[in-house]
Amino acid sequence: MARDKDDLAGTTGVVFFSQPGYPESVLDSLKDRALAAIGEATACVAGGTIVRDPDEAERTVRLLKRHRLDALVAVVLSWSEPPNALQVIGAFPGLPVLLWSIQGFTIPGQRISTAGLIGGAALKPVLGDRDPPVPFEWGLPEDERVRTTLERFLKVAHTLARLRRSRLGLVGYASMGSYGGTLDPGLAYRRLGVQVEHIETLSVVDRWRSHRTPCSLPAELPPLALGSGVGDEHLQAIAGFYHALSFVAQQRRCDALTIKCHRELPGEVGMTACAPLSLLAGGLTVSCEGDLPVLLTQLILHYLAGLPVGFVDIYEINEDRAIIGTCGFIPAALAAGDNLELELWGEGYARGVVVSNSFRPGRVTLARLQPTADGDFVLHGTSGTCLGLREKWGELGCPDFPGGEVDLDGSGREFGLGLYGPHYAVAPGDFADELQLAAHLLRFRVDWVHGGTARREVGGTMRAGRR
Numbered sequence: 001m002a003r004d005k006d007d008l009a010g011t012t013g014v015v016f017f018s019q020p021g022y023p024e025s026v027l028d029s030l031k032d033r034a035l036a037a038i039g040e041a042t043a044c045v046a047g048g049t050i051v052r053d054p055d056e057a058e059r060t061v062r063l064l065k066r067h068r069l070d071a072l073v074a075v076v077l078s079w080s081e082p083p084n085a086l087q088v089i090g091a092f093p094g095l096p097v098l099l100w101s102i103q104g105f106t107i108p109g110q111r112i113s114t115a116g117l118i119g120g121a122a123l124k125p126v127l128g129d130r131d132p133p134v135p136f137e138w139g140l141p142e143d144e145r146v147r148t149t150l151e152r153f154l155k156v157a158h159t160l161a162r163l164r165r166s167r168l169g170l171v172g173y174a175s176m177g178s179y180g181g182t183l184d185p186g187l188a189y190r191r192l193g194v195q196v197e198h199i200e201t202l203s204v205v206d207r208w209r210s211h212r213t214p215c216s217l218p219a220e221l222p223p224l225a226l227g228s229g230v231g232d233e234h235l236q237a238i239a240g241f242y243h244a245l246s247f248v249a250q251q252r253r254c255d256a257l258t259i260k261c262h263r264e265l266p267g268e269v270g271m272t273a274c275a276p277l278s279l280l281a282g283g284l285t286v287s288c289e290g291d292l293p294v295l296l297t298q299l300i301l302h303y304l305a306g307l308p309v310g311f312v313d314i315y316e317i318n319e320d321r322a323i324i325g326t327c328g329f330i331p332a333a334l335a336a337g338d339n340l341e342l343e344l345w346g347e348g349y350a351r352g353v354v355v356s357n358s359f360r361p362g363r364v365t366l367a368r369l370q371p372t373a374d375g376d377f378v379l380h381g382t383s384g385t386c387l388g389l390r391e392k393w394g395e396l397g398c399p400d401f402p403g404g405e406v407d408l409d410g411s412g413r414e415f416g417l418g419l420y421g422p423h424y425a426v427a428p429g430d431f432a433d434e435l436q437l438a439a440h441l442l443r444f445r446v447d448w449v450h451g452g453t454a455r456r457e458v459g460g461t462m463r464a465g466r467r
Contacts, residue, residue: 328354359404
């Protein structure tokens with residue numbers, strides 16, 4: 001399975017800014033409430049001191065540099081001179097920073113303001129050119145909007161930090177001449193810190209063939225329902241290939257793995273990777289067809305969701321509906337039913353076993369992070385509600401494949417016009433806001449379809465419009 005990592009959530013640095021002369025008791029109360037709100041959004045917090053002058057700023061920097069920070073939350077409690085904040089924030093180049101100003105509060109008979117919003121507004125334009133961009137929020141620690149912003153920002157910051165320690169594994173090469181499924185490893189490393197490990201298909205096949213003695217699947221995996229013609233020899237092949245892929249992923253220290261299945265495996269080896277990958281998907285982010293951009297998107301969504309993430313082909317788009325499916329792969333977390341249903345595919349070049357469950361009804365996110373011709377990335381996608389399969393569906397000349405009908409949040413026309421390839425990552429739940437924030441922090445172009453419009457962000461400015 002995927003390699004273990006210590007401190008997956010990382011550490012969030014917290015620093016407060018104020019000015020001499022404000023009542024200590026009020027500031028301490030606001031600080032404690034803010035720390036409680038941040039603590040609910042992340043597991044590990046460092047710092048938490050109030051900075052009022054350059055000496056305190058210097059001590060705070062030394063304190064925070066003892067930790068491996070994934071993010072910094074800069075809380076402006078009251079009016080505060082910007083140089084003190086810049087001294088602290090400037091000591092952490094490249095670190096995601098959230099600027100949060102405390103607003104006023106009411107006591108019996110009076111509204112009190114600490115001038116935190118004024119202090120934040122004075123600091124905000126100075127941070128305008130910082131990379132990554134600095135999101136800005138204001139309000140009290142108990143405000144729902146503030147808590148949502150904290151949770152979303154820290155989840156995204158931790159995701160980006162994990163990406164910088166992640167490795168994608170490509171077994172084989174991009175499938176069937178799919179140019180859009182390729183990814184320059186140098187670009188992935190420069191922009192995201194992600195490494196790409198190229199793995200020979202034969203190394204997996206040889207590992208599988210060298211352990212052809214009877215083996216079994218781990219007991220914690222989802223139960224299997226065997227269709228007509230699926231026998232013990234197929235289960236042995238599935239178990240053996242599951243263990244071979246798991247071994248190679250761990251040996252190469254891969255956090256995500258994609259394999260080119262067609263046509264080597266079914267045509268020359270006599271099996272498909274569908275069932276082994278579907279079983280691996282509970283503990284490792286996986287896909288087939290060698291599509292690295294979609295695997296990268298899957299891994300990002302997995303880090304955001306904390307759940308198994310799959311990928312799909314976009315088979316049809318009709319008005320506000322889309323039919324999604326794959327040629328035999330589906331993680332159990334996305335599959336309808338309690339068992340993974342196996343079907344035999346035994347004609348022509350396609351010989352092996354596929355999984356045939358339909359997609360589970362519920363909210364889903366469809367997304368693809370695609371390399372662009374100018375050497376960067378664009379994020380395209382939409383959210384929607386999967387309805388399962390309301391009628392029997394399949395691809396011409398094929399056994400029953402995993403499929404589902406998705407009621408799109410936005411215009412199907414807009415989504416279709418923006419497609420960057422046949423494959424899209426699919427995650428259970430709605431992560432549109434988190435994905436767009438991640439792209440914003442990375443300064444990627446965003447082409448997100450929501451509410452009938454394509455929502456675009458270029459150079460940090462979000463706007464909505466039709467094509």
